[in-house]
Amino acid sequence: MNAMTGTRTWTLAIPAPVPMKSANSNDHWRTTSRSRRAWREAAYGRAALAKLPRGLRRIRVDVELRFTTVRRRDAPNYHAGVIKPCIDALTPERRVRKKDGSYRVERGWGLIPDDTAQFLDLTAPRIGPPVPKGLHPYGLVVLTITDLSEREPS
Numbered sequence: 619m620n621a622m623t624g625t626r627t628w629t630l631a632i633p634a635p636v637p638m639k640s641a642n643s644n645d646h647w648r649t650t651s652r653s654r655r656a657w658r659e660a661a662y663g664r665a666a667l668a669k670l671p672r673g674l675r676r677i678r679v680d681v682e683l684r685f686t687t688v689r690r691r692d693a694p695n696y697h698a699g700v701i702k703p704c705i706d707a708l709t710p711e712r713r714v715r716k717k718d719g720s721y722r723v724e725r726g727w728g729l730i731p732d733d734t735a736q737f738l739d740l741t742a743p744r745i746g747p748p749v750p751k752g753l754h755p756y757g758l759v760v761l762t763i764t765d766l767s768e769r770e771p772s
Contacts, residue, residue: 626765628668632704634756635660638683640695654703658724661707661761665727670708672728675767678739679705682746684758693743701743704759705733729763739766 635656639645645653681701683693708729713721730737749758 630761639699657703661704678764680762681743682760684746686751
């Protein structure tokens with residue numbers, strides 16, 4: 619909780635489970651699907667470790683991408699493959715029907731009911747300082763979550 623404003627905030631540092639792929643990468647759909655699932659699971663695990671609350675009405679999420687090398691990157695290009703699965707992990711668990719009629723479970727923490735604009739204010743992602751490759755071989759994603767439940771949406 620921020621002592622000055624009384625606003626609750628949490629920071630999740632998510633070590634990249636797989637290399638961060640931008641929208642410009644041209645991977646096969648199966649590879650992309652596995653990568654997104656790995657990101658969602660990693661974010662879910664970090665939410666569980668942080669013991670985030672459940673059932674908040676509205677949050678703001680600030681995203682910082684930290685790579686192991688310093689070079690020019692366009693942060694919004696990492697939305698679909700990295701940021702979106704991390705945000706999805708903050709929503710409730712859901713069951714997805716497969717073509718064979720069985721179900722696949724996509725784990726979710728339930729911090730907010732959905733990742734629509736009604737419940738989520740997602741700021742533009744930014745590139746943060748580099749991290750040591752020995753500590754985080756594929757980089758790090760830092761989510762700063764602010765509880766906006768007490769405020770009226772603007």
